[in-house]
Amino acid sequence: MKRLAGMVIKISLAVILVMIAFKLCRSFYRGVINPRVYWDDETISETLTSRGFSRGRIRLYHDEEERYTTKYLDWVAGFSSDTTLGVFATLDNKRGYFDTKSGEVVIPAEYDRAWAFSEGLAAVAKDGKIGFINADNEVVIPFMFDCPKPGHMLDYVFHEGYCVINALDGKCGAIDREGNWVLPQEYLYFERHECQDGCWTLVDSVGNMGLLDAQMNWICPLQYDKIRVLGYPEFIDLVDEGRMWREDAHGNVLIDFMYEYLNELSYPESLDENNDIDFHMSDYAAYRVNYRWGLLNLKTGKPLTPAIYGDIKMVSKYLFSAECSITLHETLLDLDGNMVNVGK
Template sequence: MKDNEKNQVENPETAGNEVQPQETQTVPKAPEKKKRSLIKCLIWLLILAGIAFGVTKIVKHCQEKRAYECYDEYDEDEPDDDIIAYKNNIMNIVNPLTQEVIVKDIDWYRGYESRKDTIVLFAKNGKRGYCNVVTNKVIVEPTTYTKAWIFSEGLAAVEKDGYIGFVNADGKVAINFRFPYRGNSLYEFVFHDGHCVVADSTNKIGVIDTKGRWVIQPLYDEIELAKEYAIAYKDGDFKKQIDYQGNILQEGIIDNINNLYYDVTYTDLTTGEPEVGSMKNNNFYEYRVGGNSGLISSSGKFITRPIYKDITGLSPTLFVATLQDWYSTVIIDEHGNVVSAFEKR
């Protein structure tokens, strides 16, 4: 008995091991509880702050997405962000210097064609308006027009009852509503060097000046503006270079020229078997203009007008030409004469 007691006293490691389990089961002191509670509170605050930040970003993204999806499709530049201020996730137009609010709660905005124009186009409740970010004035209230374009060279196009007119920097109609709105096929309505492309009542397009006068008559289907002239195109015809006095400077303008190939049969020298290959036609080419095709010789002579949708080679002097319906085809010879016609099966 004494020996056992002596062993217990003389073996301190054993005694220590017996005490340790009791120490790990002790209740934490009050300061440790407070510390853990504080850490939990900080974690929850960080989580809530992250959620709030995320919601703000989502709201702003949705607002920008709504603005992007709502605005009309035409040529425009977005002005500097210093004319826009957000408050409670509401977009406002402000003076870039004083930050004074000019228009509250807009859907979207579009800005200057050049820095000479200080008038901003905006949309609000489905209508279009204009404001001057220098004078702080709304020059056209967003109550009348459902489509409008940016200012350029002191004028801006607006649509009313299916027709396009132009307003000036005072918001007054400067060019009357007499040009039909044709949708995305003629979407720009912006003046460049004093000229703008518009349509007439026959749905053909021409060019007007800043007074609304025709400088190129509305006879064409497509027009591209340059500084000193325009390139005008009528479907099934060549493009023309026309100056702004209405003079034709050059006719017979095309877009590009493509090689033509036709199939030939030859004997493979290795196998002795007949093979089919392609031979390039060095005497005739397909030319393209405005989405149509025609036949031209290697000497530059136009064999046909650009009245086909596509031309492919059949032989050195025969060609397959696809008509405007993209279905029917004809065979033409080297003089442009129709040899035979048939429909694709």
Template sequence: MKNIAKTIWSTFLRGFRWLFVSQSESKFGIFVRRAFITCIAIMLFALLALSIVCSYEDLRNKYATNKTENEVEDGSDNIYISRHIYFYIPKDSMGYIYNYYTNEKLIEDVGFIAKPVDGDKLICFSTGTKRGYFNAYTGKIMIRPCYDKAWVFSDGLAAVQKGKDLFFINHKGKRAFKKSFEFSDNADGYCFHNGYCIIALGDCHFGVINKKGEWAIPPIYVDLKRRLDDYWIVKNKDGYGLMKGFRKMILPCKYIYMDVDDFGILVQNKDCTMQRLNFDLTIKDKFVCEEIEPLLYRTPKLNKKGGHLMAVASCNSYSVGGCNNGYGYGLIDYKGRPLTKPIFSQIVAINKNVFLCKQEDNGILLNNHGEKINK
């Protein structure tokens, strides 16, 4: 085996030396060398041409894929749908769906389109009076425009409305379940996420259904919001509360504000104070505020123009939102210790250590320890 490898390698070296090192001027040698070099040149040219074509196609596809809207010289728009399919919108008339490469009109008299967030292949479109769905990759109508209202597909289902009857359909245009609903202006799109959809009933009731149309959360709340990791913020007449999944309340409805993010659970108590909880409901941050600002007071000293000089008071003010339908302000010392709850609508420094704390049109005087001066 070693002898065969050596023979092949030595033959390759002799051929290489003969082509590029040997100075043989025989007609045969010159012909072979020229033919070899010509073949190499043709191959290199072909590879270069192929590389240029591929680069051009990649750039064109990338440009088309990333482009969502093209401004056309006459003021119309081209909206990207998929690699071949675009929505052309004239400036003063109805648009149409067309194939970018063949320039073939696929659907005419289109008023608008709505693309699903989760990449579903069916695109909602309007004819001006009715709504239906077409395939994003072929431009072919899949569900004819027969609905008064229609929403994008999510989790394989879409909400549609005929008359006062609002229901959900699948990709074939068939009803996903028998239950119907009535449209509410408070609805947030009628979209499913991870198998669940928030449903608004009338002006003040919210619940959650699953993909069978069953109530996962009954429609008894005046507000309802989906948050990360299957947390649901609900609100009744007593305040905001928190559910984990659909099994039980983990925080009762007693807060005036609540939110859930990657850092924990933010709650605002009835006295306007804010705290952040860990996901095991232990306290993470006992004190939370939005902003801290210095308080300035007017001194008896005058500047060169005759105006009173300002000085910094011995306390700052801090603020939180959501208190009395606006911002609430409180006193905080320079060590970061809150001296009052954020229950005031305005705080004004009278001098270095005295503060006028207003609630609406009335106010009280507090010292730099948060204590009332006139009891």
């Protein structure tokens, strides 16, 4: 019996030593080799957290079930209140999708690129081409769009049934949910604005700007230097050929003259007792539109020139000096804004 008791004690001690060694090894692994990086933790939903580890790696953790739902990942993204699917990237740079509530992988990591779901579809890239899948990983729009290089990609999300797609040369166009081109890939710039009704601004190859409504109907043709849509659909601020004015969405003019900034002008009048120049305030001002300056009569409130100059200053009671925005040469203007002389 003593011998048996001694063996039991030895076995118990061995088990205890193994458990202690295991805990020490696990602590060493977690604390030194693979430590948690708590400041990289991110809440994904009420039940799911992205937990940070060393070397920038993460794992998804189910808070209620107190368990990890994935292996180590590179990153997760693309989750919002509009969808229950988020994007994840594996350590070998493949993309898939996970459920933002359960943390389980629902679409395996089989894509080279993947973007957030929008209106039931998500853009994914494979073999250099972009297509669109649904939440069941079924291809809805074939892989037929060229995938630009990193740094030149868009978000490829749908708004009101339309998505902007860019070509390898950067030109942009828009498709519908069937993958049909609504607008060809010939625009330099294409942006969605989240105003009250939603709208799009776009720029053509020569820099002209136009405006579309949420259904891709033209509101303003491609002919303006600048369009501001902060008040859309109640009003739109337009800039063209040095003029700025306000219209409603039907083309009715609400304000026929506007500017971004006003600089009241003064002219040198005399020298004081210290031979310093005294300046006298005039009835004129330089107004700015789209980084250019024009001349304004403050008494009448009427512009005397469009905003086409790089700078305007008053050189005498009756003359202004206006700088050409292209050549930087100085031009003299009279009190009516007419050119009276061109100097070098």
